[in-house]
Amino acid sequence: xxxxxxxxxxxxxxxxxxxxxxxxxxxxxxxxxxxxxxxxxxxxxxxxxxxxxxxxxxxxxxxxxxxxxxxxxxxxxxxxxxxxxxxxxxxxxxxxxxxxxxxxxxxxx
Amino acid sequence: xxxxxxxxxxxxxxxxxxxxxxxxxxxxxxxxxxxxxxxxxxxxxxxxxxxxxxxxxxxxxxxxxxxxxxxxxxxxxxxxxxxxxxxxxxxxxxxxxxxxxxxxxxxxxxxxxxxxxx
Numbered sequence: 001x002x003x004x005x006x007x008x009x010x011x012x013x014x015x016x017x018x019x020x021x022x023x024x025x026x027x028x029x030x031x032x033x034x035x036x037x038x039x040x041x042x043x044x045x046x047x048x049x050x051x052x053x054x055x056x057x058x059x060x061x062x063x064x065x066x067x068x069x070x071x072x073x074x075x076x077x078x079x080x081x082x083x084x085x086x087x088x089x090x091x092x093x094x095x096x097x098x099x100x101x102x103x104x105x106x107x108x109x
Numbered sequence: 110x111x112x113x114x115x116x117x118x119x120x121x122x123x124x125x126x127x128x129x130x131x132x133x134x135x136x137x138x139x140x141x142x143x144x145x146x147x148x149x150x151x152x153x154x155x156x157x158x159x160x161x162x163x164x165x166x167x168x169x170x171x172x173x174x175x176x177x178x179x180x181x182x183x184x185x186x187x188x189x190x191x192x193x194x195x196x197x198x199x200x201x202x203x204x205x206x207x208x209x210x211x212x213x214x215x216x217x218x219x220x221x222x223x224x225x226x227x
Contacts, residue, residue, distance in 0.1 A: 033215055042202050042218040043153070087152065097143075097216065101152040 002026045004100035006088050011106045012078055020073045020086050020103045028093020034062050034073045035087040037102065043087055046073070075105075083107045111137050113205050115219035122193055123227055129189045130222045132203030138183035139205035143216060144176075147200045159186040183208060193226045200224075 004024045012018040024032070031050040035043035049055055049064035049071060061074040073086055088100040112135040122128050132142055142159040157178055158166045165178035177189040186205075190197055200223055204216035 040200075040221075040223075042221040044218070045215045048215055096158075097155070099153045099155075 002092060002098050004088055004090060004098055006086075006100045006103045008101070009104045009106065011108060012075075014078055014080060014107055014109050016078050017074065017076050018078060018105065020075075020088075020105065022071045022073070022088035022100055024069050024071070024088070024090045024098070024100075026090050026092045026098055029066060030091040030093065030095055032062075032064055032071050033089045033091075033097070034060075034071075035089065037085045037087055039084075046086075078107050080107050080109070111205075111207060111217040113203065113217045113219040115203055115222050117222060118220060119223045119225075121225045121227065124194050125192055127189055127191045128193055128224060129187055130201055130203075130224075132186045132188070132205070132219050134184045134205045134207075134217075137205075137207040139186075140183065140208040142180060142186040142203055142205045144178065144186075144188050145202045145204065147202060147221075153202065156188075161186075190224065193224070195226045198224055198226045 006022045033048050034046040036046050037043040047062035049062050052064055054063045059076045064071045085102040085104050087102045089097045091097055114133045116131045120128055140161050144156045145153045146156050147153050155168050156171045159178045159180040161180045161183050167173045175191055180186040200221050202221040204218045206216050
């Protein structure tokens with residue numbers, strides 16, 4: 001079966017750095033996405049990785065290793081507004097998005 | 110950027126009634142739209158893939174006669190929850206990818222519709 005694993009919940013301090021990991025086992029691979037979802041709202045796109053390596057976008061970076069079936073989302077200079085759920089999703093060989101359960105990130109002052 | 114709207118944003122209905130949710134791509138055409146359901150503290154669950162001009166593809170366990178999907182144009186898909194019951198109360202979210210792009214492009218999400226069935 002297809003599976004995406006990410007931690008259920010993480011806690012970090014304002015101003016610090018946090019890394020959210022995602023491992024996946026899917027039938028084929030056509031890209032990995034990270035989305036941010038605030039409570040009661042729809043997800044918003046953060047990043048997309050299809051090749052190995054690090055993609056940096058401001059305070060957020062995303063890394064991919066296809067051989068390891070592994071990705072992480074790195075958030076720097078954490079702000080209180082970064083408190084949200086972070087969803088990892090992989091497009092399989094049929095270009096269907098397989099979603100992880102999400103990681104709830106709690107930022108403390 | 111690409112914008113997807115949903116209407117209504119919130120609806121409360123009585124058990125046994127039907128509710129229609131609209132999903133529109135405002136500044137792009139979408140051959141394919143997706144309907145998700147999300148229960149509290151759970152991840153997104155894909156319900157169906159809506160294809161313009163053809164029948165929707167439903168995920169296993171989703172009743173096609175209960176969740177009617179119509180994708181009549183390249184910018185509009187509708188989801189009708191028929192004979193709604195309290196267990197259908199959930200957050201329904203649609204998404205769309207621009208037509209003519211590769212399957213690798215991200216999906217753009219609507220703001221979601223909170224359905225409460227009394």
